[in-house]
Amino acid sequence: MAEVTRLHVARRLERCTVLGPGVRAVIWVQGCPLSCRGCVAAETLPFEGGTPLAVPELTDWLCRLPDIEGVTLSGGEPFAQAGALAELLDAVRARRPEFSAMAYSGYRHEALRDGSPERRALLERLDLLVDGPYVAARHAALRWRGSANQRLIALGDRYAHVPAEPDTSAGVEVSVEPDGSLSWAGVPPTPGFREGLEEQLAARGFVLRAEARREA
């Protein structure tokens, strides 16, 4: 029997409006080989940890979500699990052909284009890429990005118009999880946002789930 491909996932979110165009699901993968100073998702960097989820399970999850136009792949480093993510996108699009895909990467577009077959396969399946590492010294309140070195690159026609749209921060979203805890998603417009939010919420007796958000 063929072995099922698994992804190591730090967190999933069913609906998000601040990490890409429209309403999107988000998958934060576990593990990133880079160590950007000021990374807002430090808990997603170790490759140990996260939840191993089979690609068919994630496919069903994405295909069942109503009223979303696609998925954003964040992390952690999505291109560290490129083969499994490419397989996931193929499986989802076999059932939802219009499903769009955006990904973040700490690597530059050029490096991904010249990378392994798995990395090229994932790149070929994306509609939108935010590339490059988060650089704290160049922090900026840009649309879906945390620092000025990061580029928003349309790959193909689907979002070709997007890079020309106003380039201002989309902000962050706070959600209440099924267990009553709070979590947030998005790219903080100001440095130190996460620490400040956690302090303010703790002072009011709220617990913020220590899971993945990202700045890159």
Ligand code: SF4
């Ligand atoms: S900012 Fe992005 S690329 Fe850099 S360490 Fe964090 S997850 Fe990795």
